[in-house]
Amino acid sequence: MLCAKCNVMACVRGGEPPINCPMKDMPTIVTEATRLYFDEKERAIAKIAAEVEKDGYAFWPRIREFAEFSKRLGANRVGIAFCLGLKDVARQIVEYLEEMDFQVFSVACKCGGIDKSQVLGEGAKMKREAFEPMCNPIAQALILNSLRTEVNGVVGLCVGHDSLFYMHSKAPTVTMVVKDRVTGHNPVAALYAKNYFAQRLYGSKPS
Numbered sequence: 001m002l003c004a005k006c007n008v009m010a011c012v013r014g015g016e017p018p019i020n021c022p023m024k025d026m027p028t029i030v031t032e033a034t035r036l037y038f039d040e041k042e043r044a045i046a047k048i049a050a051e052v053e054k055d056g057y058a059f060w061p062r063i064r065e066f067a068e069f070s071k072r073l074g075a076n077r078v079g080i081a082f083c084l085g086l087k088d089v090a091r092q093i094v095e096y097l098e099e100m101d102f103q104v105f106s107v108a109c110k111c112g113g114i115d116k117s118q119v120l121g122e123g124a125k126m127k128r129e130a131f132e133p134m135c136n137p138i139a140q141a142l143i144l145n146s147l148r149t150e151v152n153g154v155v156g157l158c159v160g161h162d163s164l165f166y167m168h169s170k171a172p173t174v175t176m177v178v179k180d181r182v183t184g185h186n187p188v189a190a191l192y193a194k195n196y197f198a199q200r201l202y203g204s205k206p207s
């Protein structure tokens with residue numbers, strides 16, 4: 001499956017799909033996926049996502065899109081799982097959502113204050129022997145689940161910690177902010193300026 005390298009784009013333009021196209025090789029899966037959009041929850045989310053895209057296309061910033069999506073989903077209780085490195089951003093997002101009349105619950109990544117040695121071992125620390133709390137995305141998800149949030153937003157959780165949050169969140173979750181400490185939280189900058197980022201993309205970290 002090489003959709004990312006396909007120039008035929010039969011899924012958009014019509015016509016004969018290319019070799020190795022999932023539409024050609026996996027038609028029963030594509031049919032099964034289409035059937036799933038008729039389940040109540042999936043149908044509502046897909047419909048509202050399309051409406052938000054249509055109504056605010058290239059005008060609403062993502063934060064507004066999140067608010068519109070949540071509102072149209074009928075959600076009042078909104079959860080924000082954020083990275084403490086983006087605390088100011090998280091606070092601004094919470095305040096914006098409150099202005100938009102949501103009840104907002106926010107949980108920080110270090111919630112629990114569990115020393116890394118307890119779960120991951122001393123070797124996982126940046127500095128051995130010092131207290132270093134681990135990121136706790138599972139606690140973030142379980143806390144928001146217990147608060148019965150109806151939609152959750154992820155603000156800058158680390159790579160992998162976000163995976164654990166998505167695995168444990170019961171509410172539909174939207175990625176609001178992607179953390180990238182090197183590019184001002186814009187991961188594609190490293191691709192747009194690949195020459196300048198070559199060492200960082202392929203080389204080792206200077207000691």
Ligand code: SF4
Nearest residue numbers: 003006009010011021
């Ligand atoms: S689905 Fe098929 S036509 Fe569309 S991008 Fe993938 S390979 Fe190309």
